Amino acid sequence: QVQLEESGGGxxxxxxxxxxxxxxxxxxxxxxxxxxxxxxKEREFVAVFRWSGSGTIYADSVKDRFTISRDNGKxxxxxxxxxxxxxxxxxxxxxxxxxVGYPRSPSQYAYWGQxxxxxxxx
Numbered sequence: 141q142v143q144l145e146e147s148g149g150g151x152x153x154x155x156x157x158x159x160x161x162x163x164x165x166x167x168x169x170x171x172x173x174x175x176x177x178x179x180x181k182e183r184e185f186v187a188v189f190r191w192s193g194s195g196t197i198y199a200d201s202v203k204d205r206f207t208i209s210r211d212n213g214k215x216x217x218x219x220x221x222x223x224x225x226x227x228x229x230x231x232x233x234x235x236x237x238x239x240v241g242y243p244r245s246p247s248q249y250a251y252w253g254q255x256x257x258x259x260x261x262x
Contacts, residue, residue, distance in 0.1 A: 142167040142251040146234050149256030152224055156260075160219040162234030162253060170240035172217045173249060174208060176230035176258075183233070185244045189217050197242040202228075224260045231255040 148160040164172065173188040187198045187208040196208050207220040217234065235249035243249065 142169070142236060144234050144236065144251055144253035146232060146253045146256040149232060149258045151259045151261065153261050154225055156224050157220070157222045158224065158258060160221065160232055160234075160256060160258070162217045162219075164215040164217070164234075164236060167236075167251075169236035169238060169251075171237045171243055173235050173237065173243065174217075174219045174232060175235060175246060175249075176228075176232045177255075178227070178230040181230075183246050185246075186232070187219060188237075188242050188244065190240065190242060192240055195242065197244075199244075221258070224258075226260045226262055228258060229260050230258060232258050 143165050145163050171188050171190050174186040175183050176186050177183040185199050189208045205223045209218050233255045235252045237243045237249045
């Protein structure tokens, strides 16, 4: 069974940076994505990493501020977050998908981590 574990969340001031990591085990997959769920809102797409070819795509809200990457040779995907804003406050989830493209919908991801809290203060 696929297992995912996020880490790296915490409290940061606006303008600061955090790095989230997601370790995956127990299977193979086409893509690994990051999603977030702000308080009182639905889960939303953040970024996705395609294993084959190492392609990436980002939500417009985080483009040029967040970077998704893979640790070389390992099933670990990172989300480097810079220039953080209070509206980035959310529980961040990693997930894996069988799609080999760039899935953006939560319904396209079969396995999810438990989430890690990111809080950005003013």
